[in-house]
Amino acid sequence: MSVRIELKNIDLSYGSTRVIKDVSLTIEPGEFFAFLGPSGCGKSTLLRLIAGFEQCQHGEVLIDGKDVTRQAPWERNVGMVFQNYALWPHMTIRRNVAFGLEERHLPKDQIQRRVEAALERVGLLDYAERRPNQLSGGQQQRVALARTLAVEPKVLLLDEPLSNLDAKLRVHMRQELRALQQELGLTTIFVTHDQEEANTTSDRIAVLNDGIVQQLGEPMTLYDQPDNLFVAQFLGSANVLRGRVVQEGSEAVFLSEKGLRVRLPEDTTSEARALVFRPQNLLRCQPDDAAARFEGRVRLREFLGNILRYEIDAGGESLVLDELYGRDLVPAEPGERIGLDIHPNHLRLMTRD
Numbered sequence: 001m002s003v004r005i006e007l008k009n010i011d012l013s014y015g016s017t018r019v020i021k022d023v024s025l026t027i028e029p030g031e032f033f034a035f036l037g038p039s040g041c042g043k044s045t046l047l048r049l050i051a052g053f054e055q056c057q058h059g060e061v062l063i064d065g066k067d068v069t070r071q072a073p074w075e076r077n078v079g080m081v082f083q084n085y086a087l088w089p090h091m092t093i094r095r096n097v098a099f100g101l102e103e104r105h106l107p108k109d110q111i112q113r114r115v116e117a118a119l120e121r122v123g124l125l126d127y128a129e130r131r132p133n134q135l136s137g138g139q140q141q142r143v144a145l146a147r148t149l150a151v152e153p154k155v156l157l158l159d160e161p162l163s164n165l166d167a168k169l170r171v172h173m174r175q176e177l178r179a180l181q182q183e184l185g186l187t188t189i190f191v192t193h194d195q196e197e198a199n200t201t202s203d204r205i206a207v208l209n210d211g212i213v214q215q216l217g218e219p220m221t222l223y224d225q226p227d228n229l230f231v232a233q234f235l236g237s238a239n240v241l242r243g244r245v246v247q248e249g250s251e252a253v254f255l256s257e258k259g260l261r262v263r264l265p266e267d268t269t270s271e272a273r274a275l276v277f278r279p280q281n282l283l284r285c286q287p288d289d290a291a292a293r294f295e296g297r298v299r300l301r302e303f304l305g306n307i308l309r310y311e312i313d314a315g316g317e318s319l320v321l322d323e324l325y326g327r328d329l330v331p332a333e334p335g336e337r338i339g340l341d342i343h344p345n346h347l348r349l350m351t352r353d
Contacts (some may be wrong), residue, residue, distance in 0.1 A: 002029035002030035002185050002187050003063055003064035003154045003155060003187050003188065004026065004027065004028060004029050004062075004063075004064060004065070004187070005018075005026070005050060005061075005062070005063055005187060005189070006025075006026050006027075006051075006058065006060075006061070006062040007023055007024055007025050007026075007046070007060075007061060007062075008022070008024050008059055008062070009022055009023075009024055009047075009059040009060070010022070010023040010046070010049065010056050010058070010059035010060075010061070011023075011056060011057055011058035011059055012042075012045060012049065012056040012341075013055065013057055013235040015131075015173070017041050018079050018196055018211060019211050020042050020045060020046060020049070020056065020211045021060075021210070021211040021212050022212075022214055023042075023046065023059075023211075023212070023281075024059075024233055025206055025216060027187060027189065028187075029187055030185045030186070030187055031187055031188070031201050031203045031204065032104045032119050032178065032181050032182075032188045032189070032190065032201055032202050033187075033188065033189050033198075033202060033203065033204055033206070034189070034190045034191070034192060034198040034201065034202040034204075034205045035047060035189065035190070035191045035192075035205075035206055035208060035234050036192060036193070036195060036198040036206065036207050036208065036234075037195055037207060037208035037209050037214075037234070038195065038234070039193060041208040041209050041210060041211065042208055042210075042211040042241065043191045043192075043208050044159055044160070044191050046191075046208075047157050047159055047189060048077065048159075049061060049081075050063075050123060050157060050189065051073055051076070051078055051080050051156070051157055052068070052071060052072055052073035052074075052075075052076050052078070053073055055069075055070070056069070060125075061151060062153065063076060063078070063154065063282055067351040076154075076155075077151075077153055077154045077155075078153050078154060078155040078157055079148035079149065079151055079153030079155070079156050079157065080148065080157040080158075080159065081141075081144045081145055081148050081156075081157070081158050081159065081161045082144065082159050083159050083160045083161065083163055083164070084164070085130040085132075085140050085141060085143070085144040085161075086144065087100070087140060087143060087144060087147075089131065089132055089133060090131070091131070092128065092129050092130065092131055093119070093124060093127055093128050093129070093130055093131070093132070093135070093143050094115055094128040096132070096143055097115045097118055097119060097143065097146050097150050098111050098115045098149045098150070099147065100147060100148075100150065100151045101114055101115070101150055101151060102154060102167075104151070106328070109121070114150045114151075114152070115128075115146075115150055116128075116149040117150075118146040118147070119146050120145065121149060121180070122142040122143075122145055122146045122149075122180075124139060124142055124143060124146065125247075127139065127338070131201065136166055137164055137165050137166075137169065138165055138169045138172070138173055138308075141161055141164075141165065141173060143164070144161070144276040145161075145177075145180075154186075154187070155186070155187050155188070155189070156181070156184075156186045156187070156188040157188075157189050157191075158177070158188065158190045158191065159191045160191055160192055160193070160298075161173075161177075161190050161328050162174060162177075162192075162194075163192075163194075164168050170197070173242060174194065174197055174200060174201050175200075177190075177201060178200075178201045182245070183273060193238065195234065195235050195236065198219065199219040199223070199235075202219060203218070204216065204217060204218055204219075205217065205219055205222060207222065207229065207230075207231050207234060207235070208233075209230050214227065214228060214230055214231050215227045215228070215231045222235055223235050223236060223270070225348070226276070226348065226350075227323075227332040227352065228277065228350060228352040228353060229274055229350055229352070229353045230353065232276045232348065232350070236243070236278065237278065237279050237320060237322075238273055238276050238277070238279075239276065239277050239278070239279060239282070239319045239320060240275075240276050241254065241257075241260060241262070241274060241275045241276075241317055241328060242257050242273060242274050243255050243256040243257050243260075243273070243274070243275070243321050243325065244273065245264065245268060245269065245270045245271075245272055245349070250266060251263060251266065251268070252264040252265065252268035252269070254272075254275045254347075256275070256315070256317055258315060258316035259315050259316060260294060260314055260315030260316065260317045260320045261294060261315070262275060262293055262294055262347070263280055264293075264344065264347065264349075265344045268349075270349045270351070271351055272349035272350055272351050273347070273350065273351060274350040274353075275347060275348070275349055275350070276347075276348040276349075276350055277342055277346050277347055277348065278346065279309070279319075279320040279321055279322040280307075280322040280324075281342050281343065281346035282319070282321040282322075282341075283340070283341040283342060284310075284321060284323060284332060284338050284340065285338070285339040285340070286338075286339050286340070287338060288339070289341070290341045291339075291341045292339030292340060292341050293340060293341050293342060294314055294315065294340055295314065295337060295338065295339050295340060296312040296313055296314030296315070296319065296337075296338060296340055297312065297313050297314075297335065297336065297337050297338070298310050298311075298332045298333065298334050298335060298336045298338060299312060299313050299318075299334065301312045301331060301332065301333070301334055302326070302333060304325075306313065306324070306325055307322045307323060307324055307325055308322070308323045308325050308329070308331055309321070309322050309323075310322075310323070310332060311339070313336070314340065319340075323339070
């Protein structure tokens with residue numbers, strides 16, 4: 001059965017270096033949850049803490065309502081798939097998958113049933129007598145997953161398991177992971193620095209930086225409604241203007257530090273220090289169009305297949321515009337002056353970095 005995981009006021013330090021800073025969050029039963037952030041932000045440390053490989057100085061870890069903060073890893077019944085797969089090179093695939101079960105001293109017939117069921121689930125039963133070096137990277141990743149599933153854990157922990165795979169295989173394996181997780185209903189925590197992986201697999205994401213949960217929510221909510229500049233810029237491309245909101249008669253305007261003026265909805269009042277908007281939400285129009293909120297000049301154009309990407313100089317600010325490519329589209333040329341519009345709903349005022 002799926003279980004709930006709770007982290008309560010977790011603080012963890014290595015010597016004088018504080019790595020995790022008062023983190024509290026709840027992962028719901030059966031949820032596919034991601035810890036997302038840059039290298040060194042504390043995401044893998046949190047995962048290892050849940051697994052029992054790390055100990056916090058303050059706080060509690062609860063699994064299914066039970067305090068496991070001081071329990072050893074083998075007492076928690078969680079399964080962890082490591083980044084490097086950690087397979088024994090001298091053992092067959094069957095023996096690798098059986099290893100954890102043998103350590104638990106289960107009966108031989110039960111071990112055989114579990115091993116074969118786990119290998120069949122990941123599509124590798126026909127490879128049971130091979131060794132790891134006879135398999136591809138994707139197949140080795142499946143072996144590591146099968147070994148974890150064989151012990152029938154309450155929780156599945158995935159520590160960047162796709163990072164060693166090539167781009168195409170990574171996409172395929174993340175789809176398989178998500179499908180398998182939904183089939184089993186296992187509460188799953190996925191650590192990654194890749195926002196695309198987190199967005200496509202997860203029910204919810206905790207974005208971490210400097211040992212702090214910057215924001216927690218569903219992928220689309222985090223993308224559309226970031227709480228601060230770090231989240232806005234880490235989750236996809238974002239145009240960021242630093243400046244302030246000013247009133248010019250009856251009109252509210254965001255005035256950037258370099259002097260670019262962007263019209264805001266009339267009733268806008270804010271202590272915002274930055275204005276954020278996504279490249280695909282900018283709309284190109286004629287520079288003298290009444291709808292244009294500001295104008296700029298095309299500095300660079302890139303053809304990326306499905307989109308045209310423009311780098312634009314707008315009042316001294318460097319902005320990016322992404323335009324969906326189609327055969328009937330007339331592209332703007334480098335050096336061309338263009339108008340730029342954006343729907344007010346796509347403008348995000350920020351008070352925090």
